Amino acid sequence: MDDHRIFAESLAAALAAEPDVDVSAAGSGPAALRCLERAAGEGRRYDVLLVDADLGGHASGSRPAVPVQDGDEEGLVDGISLVAGVRAAQPAVRIVVLAEKDDARRAALALQAGASGWVAKDCSLSRLLTVIRGVLRDETHLPPALLTGVLRELTAARRHRTESERLVESLTPREREVLRCMVAGLGRKAVAERLFLSPHTVRTHMQNVLGKLGVHSTLAAVALARRAGVGPADLTGDVVERGSQLA
Incomplete structure (x- = not known):
């Protein structure tokens, strides 16, 4: 049984229950990229990319990806290792990373790669929707407990750079x-x-x-x-x- 795809489809179904959200589900990074390319070929675009922090692009260990469309705008889920590539190819797409646990270093890396938010995978649906709609307004969302650690990581990264x-x-x-x-x-x-x-x-x-x-x-x-x-x-x-x- 493909539990990654089950997670993706379950999340997609929950989001699709919202009247202003249109969702697609993909069970891996490559599948999510195909979804992006197919939408682009049809003259459509995604607005938000929901990314599993542990996707990583591994064939057998990849996590689910879920594309989301909000009203006349659209969005997608993909893996953290693909965030920078997606942002480079489609800079208008906002990216929210879903994580099993809070990790300031990885959250900082996600932001540096172009993500606009870091959210716990066990958060409520209302919280996730708040973040999705927030990033569509160009907001950046992080759990309060991560703010100090993420700022420290970003400052250190800037110093090294x-x-x-x-x-x-x-x-x-x-x-x-x-x-x-x-x-x-x-x-x-x-x-x-x-x-x-x-x-x-x-x-x-x-x-x-x-x-x-x-x-x-x-x-x-x-x-x-x-x-x-x-x-x-x-x-x-x-x-x-x-x-x-x-x-």
């Missing part, structure tokens, strides 16, 4: 380009081919990047770069011009 940004700013333009290639997952040879440099020169640049960032591995450099907001090199665009002054 600021430090990471300062370190990245210490890189030369060429080193930043090499770092973006590293974030894109390119190895030394691929970076050399993309930037029209010798592998030896790329190796030197990479060593300089690690040294200036104060890390000892490519993985650590990539993690720091992402904290600083450094995106991957555009592998579909033009490569750096040969003979560029950045070399």
Whole structure:
């Protein structure tokens, strides 16, 4: 018996009893994404995405996803690991995360990913509806007991980001380009081919990047770069011009 789907369908049925709410149910992250894509293909859109905090996109361990439509507007439920992707693809969609227990760190991560609310899964239906309607008014909803912890986590994250940004700013333009290639997952040879440099020169640049960032591995450099907001090199665009002054 698929208990995840049962949960999704039970929640959908409870929400659908409201006269101004139209709901769809999906039993996994991929199913919820298909629901989003199908709605977009039909010229419709969802307003709210109800996300199970433990969805995570695992095939066998995924939690339910439930799309919601409110009056002329719409909404959906999906997994926390998909929140950022959904927000990037459809920024108008508000996202509320449903959680088994309060967790300030995960709630902060959810907000950073683009969620507008964090709600206990055992809350009352009236509370959930209040949150859904609140986020449609651009409100952010958190349990009062989580506020201090979430603010602490967000402040710490901002402090780490600021430090990471300062370190990245210490890189030369060429080193930043090499770092973006590293974030894109390119190895030394691929970076050399993309930037029209010798592998030896790329190796030197990479060593300089690690040294200036104060890390000892490519993985650590990539993690720091992402904290600083450094995106991957555009592998579909033009490569750096040969003979560029950045070399």
